[in-house]
Amino acid sequence: MRVTCRKLRGITQGQRMADLPADRLSPEPPFTYSGVDFFGPFYIKEGRKELKRYGVIFTCMSSRAIHVETANSLDTSSFINALRRFLAIRGPVRQLRSDRGTNFVGAERELREELEGLDDCQLQQFLSREGCDFISFKMNVPSASHMGGAWERQIRSVRNVLASLMLQSGSQLDDETLRTFMCEAAAIVNSRPLSATNLNDPHSAEPLTPTIF
Template identity: 35%
Template sequence: MREGLKKSNETDTVCVAVESDLPLFEFSRWSSFPKALNIVGWVLRFVGNCKASSLKAGGPLTYGELMKAKVKLLYCAQREAFAKEINALALSQPLPKGSPLVKLDPYLDEEGLLRIKGRLENAELSFECKHPIIVPGTYIALLLVRFQHGLLKHAGVAVLVSTLRNNYWIIRLRQIAKRVCRECVACRRCEAKACSQPVAPLPELRVKSAPPFTVTGLDFAGPLFCVDFPSKKLYILLFTCAVVRAVHLELAESLSVTDCNLAIRRFTARRGVPSAFYSDNAKTFLGASNLLKQHYGPMGPQWKFIVPNAPWWGGWWEHLIRSVKVALRKTLGTKTLSRSELETTLHEVEACINSRPLTFVGEEPDVANPLTPSHFLIGRSAGFPVELADDSASGYEIVVEVLMMI
């Protein structure tokens, strides 16, 4: 009876081995690759200092400790992502089918890291370049690419891929590099496109067929100087057609309302009275519009002003002012001209700008000559004479010949 009671009190002890799936290091808690290296380096130093037979290390982490931390960091990342592949390589077995490492021909080095074997064994390259470390495309790869992106002064995707491939073979590297460049605040700030509202349709006056300078925009440019009057400033009053984009340049004595009005009257005498003038809200143009109404009365042109403090509304004449200034700067350089020479140069610049092509200039030999503003003004490009087939040709034949050249 005692023996039976003894057996009933006996208990069996069972040992159960539990494999933990928790990672050794939580990479997702770290915001940068250097911080991850420092944390792993301090952990390794603590482990080393706990050993009785080892020398106690102190002070900041050394370069050797950081290199050991990097090896340990990549070692743990590979064990988490490629556990089956590492076990297969340790047992000299083929890699599992469907593994992302099948095409890379990996092997385990002396430190237990996965590297690419490759075919560059005899190349005159460094060991890291011939056999880069395989890095899984996880959070540790994201930290590494972010660090390289900042180290290379916010380089682009191509530069990141080419530089990282010298030491690491990161799975899905290009996708991670694109993500890093897309999420970088500095890159987004510098490469962001400016906000722009949808452009409104052009005014009706600018898109309807009309003779040259029917709708005209005007603006001043300058000042200019001449040797005749060294202390006097001269200005260019530019007129541009809103339809055919031709220009007309007048040399004005000053920015006064009187000189502006005289330049406008010289323009209308040679080009005809426009139906509408466009300009900015300069006081000179406000006064000239009133004088023009007094001079022409009800037959005068309509004067329209753009929105105040919005110079981009006049971009269709500001662009041509820039072309005039560039032509004068390249032609004159540091030369000083007389007033007559300066006025002649302006007229020549006007002819050159009116000879610019308005249509596409092709490279094929059978393509027709491009259309220019001069075709609408004089029937041909400026600077080239009209070739007549016969000296005895009638006036009608000459007009037909000119029109055929357009």
């Protein structure tokens, strides 16, 4: 009877949102704290062969900017190459969040093993002199894709843009065209306003976008 009364006369409970992680609120340069994920596959033509390619999205946890690379496969070496290209363009990263895909786990293990074999003192002095930090991988718990909403939502935005770009030439994609589309999609997503406040007011200031940062 007590359970029945609670069901009939109970007060609706409000869901409490957990506090944002510190790296979502840190006033650091863009991409200092980033998240990464793969998406795809995309099919390209190379002669008579049809090959798979994947997108690799890096998203800044604070400014919501994105950087998109392409990968030839889902293995660890392909991810490390995409990570190296990302770092060469966007600069050093302090922390990288991801899910527990085997490629990310393998990359984290490879980088950790390489660092363990180095002279820590000498390496730390070099990194401090260059203004760099070690990249720490912070992975979500297994089977918790909802914890990666920061980059999963960005993937959806990129896919929506790519769907329009590929409408005319989607069946004739090659490697170069796919990379071009990825760059154009990233530029469009990075041009979106970060807030919808006063967008329809002609006298309001120009809205902030990730490109500005």
